[in-house]
Amino acid sequence: MTLALAAKEVAAKLETRFPGSIVESNNNDIVVKSQSLFGLASFLKTAPDLEFNYLAAITAVDYYNYFELVYQLTSLKHNHSLVLKTRCNDRDNAVVPSLVKLWRGADYQEREIYDLLGISFTGHPNLKRIFLWSGFEGHPLRKNYL
Amino acid sequence: MALKTEPFVLNIGPVHPSTHGVFRMRATLDGEVIVDLEPVFGYLHRGIEKLAEERTYTGVIPLTDRLDYLASMSNNLAYVLAVEKLAGVNVPERAQYLRVIIAELQRIAGHLIAVGAFLNDCGAFFTPFLYMFREREKIVDLFEMVSGQRLLYNYMRIGGLSQDIPEEFLPALDKFVQQMPGFIDEYDRFFAQNEILLARAKGVGILPQEMAINISASGPVLRASGVNWDIRKADPYSLYDRFDFDIPTGTASDCYDRYRVRIAEMRQSLRIIRQAMEQLPSGPVKSDVPRLLRPPVGEAYAHIEAPKGDLGFYLVSDNSIAPYRCHVRAPSLINLTALREMIIGWKIQDAIIIFGSIDITMGEVDR
Numbered sequence: 001m002t003l004a005l006a007a008k009e010v011a012a013k014l015e016t017r018f019p020g021s022i023v024e025s026n027n028n029d030i031v032v033k034s035q036s037l038f039g040l041a042s043f044l045k046t047a048p049d050l051e052f053n054y055l056a057a058i059t060a061v062d063y064y065n066y067f068e069l070v071y072q073l074t075s076l077k078h079n080h081s082l083v084l085k086t087r088c089n090d091r092d093n094a095v096v097p098s099l100v101k102l103w104r105g106a107d108y109q110e111r112e113i114y115d116l117l118g119i120s121f122t123g124h125p126n127l128k129r130i131f132l133w134s135g136f137e138g139h140p141l142r143k144n145y146l
Numbered sequence: 147m148a149l150k151t152e153p154f155v156l157n158i159g160p161v162h163p164s165t166h167g168v169f170r171m172r173a174t175l176d177g178e179v180i181v182d183l184e185p186v187f188g189y190l191h192r193g194i195e196k197l198a199e200e201r202t203y204t205g206v207i208p209l210t211d212r213l214d215y216l217a218s219m220s221n222n223l224a225y226v227l228a229v230e231k232l233a234g235v236n237v238p239e240r241a242q243y244l245r246v247i248i249a250e251l252q253r254i255a256g257h258l259i260a261v262g263a264f265l266n267d268c269g270a271f272f273t274p275f276l277y278m279f280r281e282r283e284k285i286v287d288l289f290e291m292v293s294g295q296r297l298l299y300n301y302m303r304i305g306g307l308s309q310d311i312p313e314e315f316l317p318a319l320d321k322f323v324q325q326m327p328g329f330i331d332e333y334d335r336f337f338a339q340n341e342i343l344l345a346r347a348k349g350v351g352i353l354p355q356e357m358a359i360n361i362s363a364s365g366p367v368l369r370a371s372g373v374n375w376d377i378r379k380a381d382p383y384s385l386y387d388r389f390d391f392d393i394p395t396g397t398a399s400d401c402y403d404r405y406r407v408r409i410a411e412m413r414q415s416l417r418i419i420r421q422a423m424e425q426l427p428s429g430p431v432k433s434d435v436p437r438l439l440r441p442p443v444g445e446a447y448a449h450i451e452a453p454k455g456d457l458g459f460y461l462v463s464d465n466s467i468a469p470y471r472c473h474v475r476a477p478s479l480i481n482l483t484a485l486r487e488m489i490i491g492w493k494i495q496d497a498i499i500i501f502g503s504i505d506i507t508m509g510e511v512d513r
Contacts, residue, residue, distance in 0.1 A: 002381035055362050056449070057475035059460050070460065072447055076359060076375050105362025107483050131188035131512055140196050
């Protein structure tokens, strides 16, 4: 069974190393500030007892007041998992750092989020629409689209 | 005097028999060698994630059929597992066993098409494909018995199955399970040491282990690169922890190993089905779930080992009758991440079989 790591404990560990980067954490997930996302993610990927070498999935949800990005991290070595989240509040200029440099698996999934929810990823090597054509107006998975 | 040459751009697809759907590869060629490649998606984008936000939880099940339409049962299973996790629904044991039997049959059916189409791409035109369809037909017959459908089954329900199996199902399944190993032996006899297949597929389209993990590859693509990772073992769902089976892995990370892993997985699936048939209890196949289910506010992520790989559903509930958000983690799309690196340097005819060995369904890539 993939062990879902106690998010609170991991959050406490991250807080000592990256003070002020955690927004909140509960039993299931950690919400981090988007500015510190990349640093935190690379720590989670390389720290010997965590080693999240496999980014299982990324998605984003539109909660009207903010977008929430959800990263499902897995370690194939230790067989444990963690849900990492970040938020961005600015609907017109939603930007978060890209994790493609850490996990190439983020490539198409970030393009998908950019296409359907209109969130930009800084540092993405090829950020353009993936399913819809380049002249398409709007981002269909936003709650205010239709 | 050297001849002046310049790169040439060739569009392979979107309408081409070797792209297994409406997939397009924009290849830049130097002679016959591919020097750059850009996959282009979206020709089958139907906005299924958006449509799901307007339907009841049960009403989304037919939409999931249309993701990977060659493995509708697996899609159903992944989705209902996510809803059951979200709403805290219990599933009767008989339904759990039947789900395992059906999911494994679906894996065999999916791998038969994958292998058949792959051999087709290798140049063995339609003879192996038809052999594989002969066996797949029996699985489709079994699915027709339980669901009345032959492609888009819409069989699983939140809390169980839409109906119990009819009495002719188990004898027919028993006959299939007895016959199938012989057919797989036949495939091995025809293809495993086939000189053309070896020449075309061995050492072609290598996806190194490091890269396979880094691009979040899953399913036979990941395992052929030597990673022993199968959701059924790593994170068991339904009742997979009760069955005894092995995880076939490859060593060479090439097209041939991806083919071998799929053939070996079919044998393991038959092993699981046999055990599940022996242990199958009687009882109800569906627990009491309100038709207009309103899961508590929250979110759930459930994933299964589908024929193509790690298929996950991420659901968010706002306590209404429709999902607030329904995201599909599509193995077909993510397995294509390294397609460019796998193909660059090979010739056009190799690109076709490298692409074929990944095994994708456009319904799931584009959603």
